[in-house]
Amino acid sequence: MSTAKQKILVVDDEPDIVELIAYNLKREGYQVHTASNGQEAVSTAKKIMPDLIILDVMMPKMDGIEACRIMRAMPEFKSTFMVFLTARSEEYSEIAGFNVGADDYIAKPIKPRALLSRINAILRRNAHSEELPNEKLEIADLVIDREAFLVFKDGEKIVLAKKEFELLYLLASKPGKVYTREVILKNIWEDSVVVTNRTIDVHIRKLREKIGENYVSTVKGVGYKFEA
Numbered sequence: 001m002s003t004a005k006q007k008i009l010v011v012d013d014e015p016d017i018v019e020l021i022a023y024n025l026k027r028e029g030y031q032v033h034t035a036s037n038g039q040e041a042v043s044t045a046k047k048i049m050p051d052l053i054i055l056d057v058m059m060p061k062m063d064g065i066e067a068c069r070i071m072r073a074m075p076e077f078k079s080t081f082m083v084f085l086t087a088r089s090e091e092y093s094e095i096a097g098f099n100v101g102a103d104d105y106i107a108k109p110i111k112p113r114a115l116l117s118r119i120n121a122i123l124r125r126n127a128h129s130e131e132l133p134n135e136k137l138e139i140a141d142l143v144i145d146r147e148a149f150l151v152f153k154d155g156e157k158i159v160l161a162k163k164e165f166e167l168l169y170l171l172a173s174k175p176g177k178v179y180t181r182e183v184i185l186k187n188i189w190e191d192s193v194v195v196t197n198r199t200i201d202v203h204i205r206k207l208r209e210k211i212g213e214n215y216v217s218t219v220k221g222v223g224y225k226f227e228a
Contacts (some may be wrong), residue, residue, distance in 0.1 A: 006123060007031045007048055011041040011064065012056040012085060017110065021054065021085075024112045025119070038062025042070055050080065052123060054106070057086040057097070065096050072101035072161050078149050079162055081122050085110075098202045101161030104189075137172050139228055142211065144172055151211065158210050163188060167203050168226075171216060175228035178219050200224075 008030045010021045015036075022032045033048050035041040038055075039062045045053060053071070055064035064084055071077040084097045087108035097105065106118055137144040143152040149165050151158040160168065166188050171179060179187075181197050189199070204224060207216055217227050 005031070006052070007033065007050040008119070009033045009035065009041065009045055009048065009050040009053045011035045011038070011054065011059070011067070013037055013059045014056075017056070017085075017108070020110055020112070021115065024116060028116055028120070030119075038064060038067030038070075041067045045071060045077065045080075049076065052081040052083065052119065054083050054085050054119075057084055065100055068097070068102060069100040073159070075159075078159070078165075081162070083119075083122065098163075098199055099206065101163070103163055137169070139172055139175060139226075142172070142215070144169055153211060160207070160210060164203055164207055164210070167200075168207055168211070168216075171224060171226035175226045178223055178225045180223040184223065 008025055010018055010025070010032060011034070012018050012021075013036050018034050018036070022034055025032045033044055033050065035044045037059045041053065041055065041064075042062075053068075055068060057064045064086075068082050068084075071080070071082070081103045082101060083104045083106055084102050085106050085108065086097075104118065104122060106115060135146050137146075141154045144165075145151070146169055149160075149162070151160055151165065151168065167184065170184065170187055171177075181200055184200055204216055204218075215227055216224055218224055
């Protein structure tokens with residue numbers, strides 16, 4: 001995988017952390033930009049349009065959760081990977097991150113090899129998804145446009161985070177098919193060690209909030225399926 005043109009924005013208020021991450025990413029061949037708080041992250045991201053953003057959760061002026069929420073509401077960042085960097089282990093912090101559209105978590109203290117492995121895997125998933133045929137699914141009153149990463153319901157556009165869209169597309173590609181949690185994790189998150197069953201539940205809940213309750217049903221003890 002060529003990383004020469006891939007941009008990563010590293011956002012943390014601790015200079016030592018930023019320096020460590022930036023150094024290792026640059027050695028791997030990525031273009032690295034930095035910011036020290038959420039406000040600066042949003043401003044810098046608009047200028048450079050990164051492929052991936054690493055956000056610390058706890059920062060002054062604007063934290064990572066709020067910065068992610070703001071950027072996810074912007075169409076230009078709908079397919080940008082956003083990864084949280086945190087030393088916090090509280091469950092609510094993880095759920096809050098996924099609620100605003102986070103793709104993954106990386107825990108402090110930073111382990112360079114683990115960091116690079118995770119980042120490379122995330123960007124490989126992106127490259128793989130771009131190689132897949134772009135299809136537009138039209139089911140009942142929903143139109144799911146894979147190429148544009150857009151969903152329309154009765155002609156009205158619905159904005160989904162990247163992982164929400166991928167989850168919807170997976171389920172809707174075969175209406176009625178039951179997807180186990182293991183299959184969903186493998187297809188949407190692949191080898192991430194952070195993602196749990198709770199992560200899937202959060203994304204399903206967000207999908208139902210945005211497109212309606214009647215499209216994705218729960219098969220108790222097994223997984224989920226899309227109802228045509």
